Amino acid sequence: MQLKVATWNVNSIRIRLPRLLLWLEEHQPDVMALQEVKVMEELFPYAALREAGYSAVVAGQRTYNGVAILTKTEVAEVGRGLQEMAEDTAARLIVADVAGIKIASIYVPNGGTVDSAKYAYKLEWLRCLKSFLATQDVSRPLIICGDMNIAPDERDVANSERWEGTVLYNEDMRGEFANILALGFIDVFRQCNQDGGLYSWWDYRQLSFVRNDGLRIDHILASNGLAGCCTAAGIDRDMRKGEAPSDHVPVWATFEVG
């Protein structure tokens, strides 16, 4: 059977709900990982999503962060947060078992500037993420979805000279991304598409989308065996157009499983 998985930093699910519902209706993913829902569980739009055919598990937070996983079937074994960051109140990771496939929705810290405490926090968060991933059985189907705030290589950056050295694109971050893959994962978008110039985020400012000054920072990483079952992957660039877009667009992948 086919499994379609998508990830999208919606930058407020309350503002983006009409657009999210349209996307779900058109694309019918089996799993939709969301980031920056920016709402507590009490105010999460469970009912509207249920009407659209999706149940949701949520790690909510007011104003900032917040991640969720929408699924067409009920999920089991929901986990929230990184064990090694138990004192961190930022809602940046949720994991659930979807029909035997473990799915994570993650929102890696942006990092502010490289000389800031926010960047140290980003590094620490990534260290704990790698620690968590190292405990996983990657011989089993596992998919890490989310806004990773890392552009993996020069093809993923519109202007690599200008972005080089920023928190999203520098030698350390490229190394972090490679280290995550080395734990047993494959960037399935890159597996299916070798071209540069395909981005998942454009700044709201400076006519960035018009100029296609974007970055590919939203990713779907599948455990090696599952990546071999990936039949297609893409980025829905058109979701950056029109009224009230998120600054990120959905990234999706299909798998032939079972």
Added chain:
DNA sequence: ATGGCCAATTTTATTGGA
């Protein structure tokens, strides 16, 4: 075309995003 920040809260400023 796809447009010149956006969203939430602390709301007529501030914070964070990336």
